Amino acid sequence: MAAYGLYTHIASNKTRSMLLLGGLFLLIYVLIYAGALVAEVVIDGDATAQYYLRAAFSDLIRALPLATCGAAAWIVAAYFFHQSIIDAVTGGEPVTRQQQPRLYNLLENLCISRGIAMPKLKIMDSPALNAFATGLNQQQYAVTVTTGLLAALNDQEIEAVLGHELTHIRNSDVQLMVVAVIIAGAVGFFGELFFRLFANMPWGGGWSSRSQGSSSRSSSSSSDRKSSGGGAIVVIIIAIVLIVLAWLLSQVVKLALSRTREYLADAGSVELTKNPDAMISALRKIEGRGELPGATSAVMELCVDNPREGFADLFATHPSVEARIQALVKFAGGHDPGPLSLPSDAGQQTDHQEPEPSDGEAPLPSGPWSLNGGTMTPDANPASDRGSSRGPWTDPASAPSGRHLAPRAIDSPPWH
Secondary structure, eight states, X not given: OOSSSOHHHHHHHHHHHHHHHHHHHHHHHHHHHHHHHHHHHHHOTTBOHHHHHHHHHHHHHHHHHHHHHHHHHHHHHHHHHHHHHHHHHHOOEEOOTTTOHHHHHHHHHHHHHHTOOOOEEEEEOOSSOXXXXXXXXXXXXXXXXXXXXXXXXOHXXXXXXXXXXXXXXXXXXXXXXXXXHHHHHHHHHHHHHHHHHHHHSOOSTHHHHHHHHXXXXXXXXXXXXXXXXXXXXXXXXXXXXXXXHHHHHHHHGGGGSOTHHHHHHHHHHHHHHSOHHHHHHHHHXXXXXXXXXXXXXXXXXXXXXXXXXXXXXXXXXXXXHHHHHHHHHHHHOOOOOOSOOOHHHHHHHHHHOOOOOOSSOOOOOOOTTSGGGOOOOOOSOGGGGGGOSOOTTOSGGGSGGGOOOOOOOOSSOTTO
């Protein structure tokens, strides 16, 4: 992990990106075939399952050119407009040196020190502590940072986070992540479309009437059609399974985003900044504070930290912050300060806390008129002191504001 951007890792990312794009076409074909199965059942509800499968396959062959063009158009649109779509979801805005001199200079210095072309810089107005990189080529690369991150981290920690994102760009991780988002979005869109069509189709008695109207079909296929609704039910179940399977595969594609890439990005940041402690403290501050309100899971997978717990952690694209810190301590010689609290956390706790009454009577605070610096304890029956010839203020050293009162006998308290 001490090596920067392993060439085998970069080559693997590029290869997987191409395979994932090919897999997008395959998943689209599966969805088209499932849709053709449903369409054949709607057209003729009394055929056998074998007939439906053959007819749907013929429909798929005829639809291949259109499906291929549709998938290619989706990829082209995502290639040119994915950044605009992400900005629309997150609210990221480009900034200049004049608008954010601190952040701009930190990123520029990192790029100059390693001869890296400087990506675009964007700011997202959010209290969350996170950052992410996007883009498919040199002209599109961009790094987006939240305002919460800028407020909570010092310059060294922000530099470490920027180095992390620059490493993702250099290692081609960004390309792979964007491709995975494109695939998940395409399959999710078409899968939902088919489910809506499936739900709105007229089922039930309509099958029989359609089957009677289709009795004029050729005799070669009439032998396959038998008055049995069982074949239609089986085919509908197959279609549903295929649609669900395609959707699941589009989500499993995220597993191609190996968790190793985050370890490598952390190591790359340490090489750029020569400061493993800054990366560790940045992760500690980001820990548990990185969830972007309103952001989709696809966007969160691009971020420095994507917190997941319980069963969801099985499909997480990021290792835990604890595991990443332990790797930096072990391989980069960093020091872990442990969980860190932020001033904003203390402010939130103070705002929500209210003073609680104590179980017993709290002692009265000592004041300048206390006897010998002690605490004056009130009598349970103050009226009993009315006949006393001396009061607590008759001591010259105990008068308020340092005034000395001459001893005198009083028959009633001085406030009467």
